[in-house]
Amino acid sequence: MGAIEIRQFMCRSDNFGVLVHDAAGGQTIAIDAPEEGPIVAALEKEGWTLTHILTTHHHGDHVEANTALKQRFGVEIIGPKGEADRIPGIDRTVSGGDGFAIGAIDIEVIDTPGHTLGSVSYYMPQAEAVFAGDALFSMGCGRLLEGDAAMLWESLQKLRALPEETMLYCGHEYTAKNAAFAVEVDPANTRLRERVRQVEEERVAHKPTLPVSLKKEKRTNPFLRVDDEDLAAELGMDVSDPVAIFTELRKRRDVF
Structure with a gap:
């Protein structure tokens, strides 16, 4: 198999655009399509x-x-079955548990509802990468615009269960604000403080904070740690009820 190349770039004000390229077969995949110009330029x-x-x-x-992009390139658009009627130009629908290949790139679909009801993430094991859209952000997660806390917590557990070396790609550059919130709710977490320092350096240097390994996220993202005793203790809550902790964190983040 030829190399799988990934390029990330900015679109709109804070969206990430991502291209995944199969060097052997020549196929190129865009993860979402936030803005035509930057995608074409990349x-x-x-x-x-x-x-x-x-x-x-x-x-x-x-x-x-x-x-x-469909008019320009004749692309095939693949998206979540549950939202097919709201995705322009969609050709093929997928759901959690589906697997397919584009060229030599194997792709596994993970249902990750919560931010929207039909949201999916795409895991590419050969590339050691997962593309989570707005379900999971670095040190944060998506707003509960359509689903509820229990739904999104279940979704994030699926992503958390992927191999730790997996690199997380998200839909937006929200890391700096998420980091500030994370420190507020998890102040004793030394790994988090080190991660925040790295993010500050990246932002000063005008570098993207993503992708990031799931290993780092599992140790520093409070929304992936709602079943952790130390975080529960910081919040004065019962670790046996992670959905309640998730709900509380999301409410606080919404007004942060």
């Missing part, structure tokens, strides 16, 4: 031709460029 820089779009969820800032 393709031209690499000399790649877009062949597919994998949609994580229906929100406009993730599907805005679907139609334009």
Whole structure:
């Protein structure tokens, strides 16, 4: 198998665009389509031709460029079955547990509802990468716009269970604010403080804070640690009720 190459770049004000390229077969996948211009520029820089779009969820800032890119490249658009009626240009639907390949790239679909009801994430084991859209952010998670806390907590446990070396790609550059919130609710976490220092250095240098390994996230993201005794103690809550802790954290983050 040839190499799998991944390129990440900024779109809109704070969206990440991501391209995944199979060097052997020549296929190139966009993870979501937040903005046509930056995606086309990234393709031209690499000399790649877009062949597919994998949609994580229906929100406009993730599907805005679907139609334009389909007209330009004739791409196949793949997205969650539960949101097919709200995804422009969709050709094929997928659900959690589905597996398929694009060229030599194996892709596993994980249902990750909560931010939206039909949201999915795409895990590519050969690339050691997961593309979580707005379900999971570095040191944060998506707002509960359609689902509830129990639903999103279940989704995040699926992502947390992936191999620790897996690199997490998210839909937005929210890490700095998430980090500030994480320190407020988990002040005794020394690994978190080290991660915050790294994020501050990255932002000063105008570098992206993503991707990040799930190993780091499992140790520093409070939304992945709601069943951790130390975090529960910081909040004065019962660790036996992680959904209640998740609910409390999300409420606090919403007004942070």
